[in-house]
Every structure is written in C-alpha cells, then in structure tokens.
Amino acid sequence: LPTSGKPTDHSRLDTRTQAVTSRPWAKAYYSNGLVNEQALADLIHTKGTAITRTAQEAEPMRQWEDMRETTGVLDFFAELTMDVDDIRDEANRLHDAAGGDFDLARTTEKEARDLCLHALKQAYDLVPDFQVFLTERVDVAAAMPDLRREAAEASGNPVTRLPGSGPKQDYYPTTGDQLVSPTLQSIRVQLASLPGATDSYWIPPSGDQEKTEWIRANKDIIKAAAQNSGLPPSMVAGIAWKEIAGQPGPLDDITDTIREQADSPLSPIGPDNLPSRLGGDPDETSFGPIAIQVRRGAEVLGYDPENLTDQQRAMVEESLQDPGQNIFIAAEYLAQLKAESDFADVPPEEMTVEQQQELAARYNGGPYWENDQAQRYSRDFAHHLDQARNAIR
Structure with a gap:
C-alpha cells in the first residue's frame, strides 16, 4: 500500500481516467489509515479503558487525544492511574500516520468526485x-x-x-443550505391543484375497511404521485395499504424527541441504547402515514442527510407528516428503488405483479430485501394488492 505521494500526475490524464485512477488510491490510503488506527487502539488498550461516555464512543484517535490531554474532572481522576509516557512516542506516531492517511484518502476521493461532477455538468450542458x-x-x-x-x-x-x-429518473438535485429543495417545491406545486389529503395523524386506519376508505379518499393524490414517479398506481396504493396502519403521529414525535435528547453529549445513555423500540438514531425515526425515515426522506427530497441544518430537518419532518407530501415522497423513493432493479426500464403499465412484489420487498428491506422479513412483507403486499387497486378505481 502507498505511504506517501500521489501515484500519477493527474494533469496529464483525461477526466474519466483521472477519476478511475484516483479511486483505488483513495481506498488504499483509507486501508492504511485503518491499519494504523487499529494498531493505535491495541496500544491504547494496554494502558486502560475509557470510562467517560464521550471517550467510550470516540474512535481510537480521539481516545488517544483524550488520554494525552486531561479534558475534564472525570478524565483527571481516570488518568491518575494511567501512565502513558512509555507509549507516547509510538502512539503519537500511529495517530499522525492514521490522520495523514485519512486526509490523503479524503483529498483523493474529493478530487475524483469533483472531476466526475464536472464531467456530468459538461454532459448536462451539452x-x-x-x-x-x-x-x-x-x-x-x-x-x-x-x-x-x-x-x-x-x-x-x-x-x-x-x-x-x-x-x-435517478437524478435528484441537491439543495445545499436552501430550506425548500427543488424536489419538495415541485411536489407542493403539484399538490396545490389536487384535493386535500385525508389526515390520520391521531388515529391511523386499523382494519381493511378503514384502509380502503383512507386510500379511496386520497386516490387522486396516489394516482398523481404514481404518474409523477413512473409507477403503476396500484404499486403506491399497495404500499400505502401496508404502511398506513402504523402508530399514531404523536408517538413518532415522542420517539424523535427522546432520541434527540439521548443524542446530546450530556445524556448518560446513547440513542441506540434506549429500551425497546425507542432505540435508534434520531434520523432513523419514521414519520407519516406511509412510514419513512427522516434520513430517507431527506435523500429523496434532495437534501444531504449528513449535513442537514436544524431548519432543513424540521422541513423534512413536516413534509413527511403531511399526508399528501408523504405519498409523493414514498412514490419517489419507490421510483429510486425501481431504478436499481432489473426491471428499471419496464413501463409502469407493463409491470407485473411479481415485479411490484419485488419492489415492495426492496421498500421494506432495502439492501437486505431478499431476507425473510422483507419477503413476508412483499407476500402480504401481493395478497392485498387487489384490495388496494380496487380502492383507487
């Protein structure tokens, strides 16, 4: 693996070759960083175990930084029994080597990404x-x-x-720091000309008859969302049938609030360690009648889920909780999943029940759509597909 320098003079290569050449080197730098980071972790563990919550959750480089510099009262007492002088030089070397490797990986990857985006923009403009x-x-x-x-x-x-x-189909504009993304704006414009959606925030449908009534009341929106996303209306209606009998909206709000509080540095317990169904990252909280996670909704709407501002996150939650926008977002996510399948090019009117069933499994299981749980979900989707189809006629 490389330890220093760049493998090639990128200025002499065309854009495609530069990007293809850069990626293996970025992975190599990253692998080097992981090796040095693991060696640092092994060295740290010979001296003690982190006791503060922040230190326990930190990566090895941060743990070493915490050990070599007292950052709080708990650290002071913990480090009274910890002599790190005999490993300081080696630990500093591994820390700096890992940091340098990760920096090279990030820089090289960014160069490749920038080159690809530049080439895509040129193609778009042509x-x-x-x-x-x-x-x-x-x-x-x-x-x-x-x-x-x-x-x-x-x-x-x-x-x-x-x-x-x-x-x-799989092109979704990113919005940067903009509050309302282009995709969300387009959805709202289309909804403005449609009947208002039936809300189920407080009391979700609980049986076949109530599900039928909910889908029938929102059939115009379901059809418009399906047309917008290049899907058969039965596909969107079938997913709605599966999802709308979830927990009431206030429980989603409570779950999200508890997870956000647990995610605070001041919390004695992390959000993943919360009991039962409360456990999970705040951005994994699902909202809306067709339950969609905040992170997934952000991606569909064109936001960067890794860099959401507080205002953008609130906007995503609001959009997911609005039943009309929620239906459009769910349909767009289904369109993304279809684009990743073997039947991406099949027109909506030609999609078979088997293909719709596979799409339902992908919706439920994501990359693990072939597991037992996702397959059970897809079979139940197919079992009720006729009822969902009849509800939108």
Missing part, C-alpha cells in the same frame, strides 16, 4: 433540450412519464437524443 425544457416551463407532472421512458432508453444507449426531456 444537451440543449434540457434548457428548452426548463425555459419553456413544460408541465412537469404531465411530461414526467415520457421523460422517464426516454431516460430509460438513454440508460442503455449513450447517444440517444432526448427531445424535450429533463433529468433522468
């Missing part, structure tokens, strides 16, 4: 019809099915011309 589509303000909702079909064609043929088309 398609004049994108600009025509934007400047003529085409009705997005009406045009979306055609755009998705053209995007599917383009995914297998790089020279395909897309007259009047917009972004591909």
Whole structure:
C-alpha cells in the first residue's frame, strides 16, 4: 500500500481516467489509515479503558487525544492511574500516520468526485433540450412519464437524443443550505391543484375497511404521485395499504424527541441504547402515514442527510407528516428503488405483479430485501394488492 505521494500526475490524464485512477488510491490510503488506527487502539488498550461516555464512543484517535490531554474532572481522576509516557512516542506516531492517511484518502476521493461532477455538468450542458425544457416551463407532472421512458432508453444507449426531456429518473438535485429543495417545491406545486389529503395523524386506519376508505379518499393524490414517479398506481396504493396502519403521529414525535435528547453529549445513555423500540438514531425515526425515515426522506427530497441544518430537518419532518407530501415522497423513493432493479426500464403499465412484489420487498428491506422479513412483507403486499387497486378505481 502507498505511504506517501500521489501515484500519477493527474494533469496529464483525461477526466474519466483521472477519476478511475484516483479511486483505488483513495481506498488504499483509507486501508492504511485503518491499519494504523487499529494498531493505535491495541496500544491504547494496554494502558486502560475509557470510562467517560464521550471517550467510550470516540474512535481510537480521539481516545488517544483524550488520554494525552486531561479534558475534564472525570478524565483527571481516570488518568491518575494511567501512565502513558512509555507509549507516547509510538502512539503519537500511529495517530499522525492514521490522520495523514485519512486526509490523503479524503483529498483523493474529493478530487475524483469533483472531476466526475464536472464531467456530468459538461454532459448536462451539452444537451440543449434540457434548457428548452426548463425555459419553456413544460408541465412537469404531465411530461414526467415520457421523460422517464426516454431516460430509460438513454440508460442503455449513450447517444440517444432526448427531445424535450429533463433529468433522468435517478437524478435528484441537491439543495445545499436552501430550506425548500427543488424536489419538495415541485411536489407542493403539484399538490396545490389536487384535493386535500385525508389526515390520520391521531388515529391511523386499523382494519381493511378503514384502509380502503383512507386510500379511496386520497386516490387522486396516489394516482398523481404514481404518474409523477413512473409507477403503476396500484404499486403506491399497495404500499400505502401496508404502511398506513402504523402508530399514531404523536408517538413518532415522542420517539424523535427522546432520541434527540439521548443524542446530546450530556445524556448518560446513547440513542441506540434506549429500551425497546425507542432505540435508534434520531434520523432513523419514521414519520407519516406511509412510514419513512427522516434520513430517507431527506435523500429523496434532495437534501444531504449528513449535513442537514436544524431548519432543513424540521422541513423534512413536516413534509413527511403531511399526508399528501408523504405519498409523493414514498412514490419517489419507490421510483429510486425501481431504478436499481432489473426491471428499471419496464413501463409502469407493463409491470407485473411479481415485479411490484419485488419492489415492495426492496421498500421494506432495502439492501437486505431478499431476507425473510422483507419477503413476508412483499407476500402480504401481493395478497392485498387487489384490495388496494380496487380502492383507487
């Protein structure tokens, strides 16, 4: 593995070659960092065990920084019995080596990402019809099915011309620090022309009849969301049938509040160690009649889940709790999952029950959609698919 320097003069390579060349080296630097970090951890453990919550949760580099510098009263008493002078030089060397490797990995990866984004922007700008589509303000909702079909064609043929088309199915604009993302704005514009959604915040549907009534009351929104995402309406209705009988909205709010409080540095227990169903990261809290995690909702709406501002997180939660926006977000997530499947190019009207069932399993299990739990979910989805389909007629 490399220990210093760059493998190639990137200035002499074209953009694609630079990006492809950089990635293995970034992984190599990262692997080096992990080796040095583990060696540091092994060395630290010969001297003692962290007792403060912050130190216990810290990575080895932070633990060593905590050991070599007293940062609080608890640290002072803990370190009275800990002599680190005989490992200080070696620990500092491993700490600096790991930090240098991780920095090289981050820098190299960023260079590759920046090169790819630059090339994508150049390709985007070279398609004049994108600009025509934007400047003529085409009705997005009406045009979306055609755009998705053209995007599917383009995914297998790089020279395909897309007259009047917009972004591909899996293209989701990022919003940076903007409060309302372009995707969320588009959803709200489309909902403005649709009937108001039926809310179930306090009392979710609890049986087949109540589920049928909820879906029937929101059928116009379900159909519009399905059309917008290039899916058969039965797919969205079927997922709604499975999800809308969840826990009441106030319980989601309580769970989120408790997890956020546990995530505070002042809390004696971390959010993952909370009892029963309360345990979990705050961004893994699900909201809305069609239950979607905050992190997943942020990704679908075009926010960066790793760098959400407090205002953006509140906006995502609000959008997930609104039943109309929630349906559109769920449909967009299903569209993302379909784009990752073997039937990504299949038009919505040609999707089979088996394909919809697989999509349901992907919705429930994510990357583990083939496990028993996700498969049971998909079988139950298929079992009630006719009831969901009849409710939107």
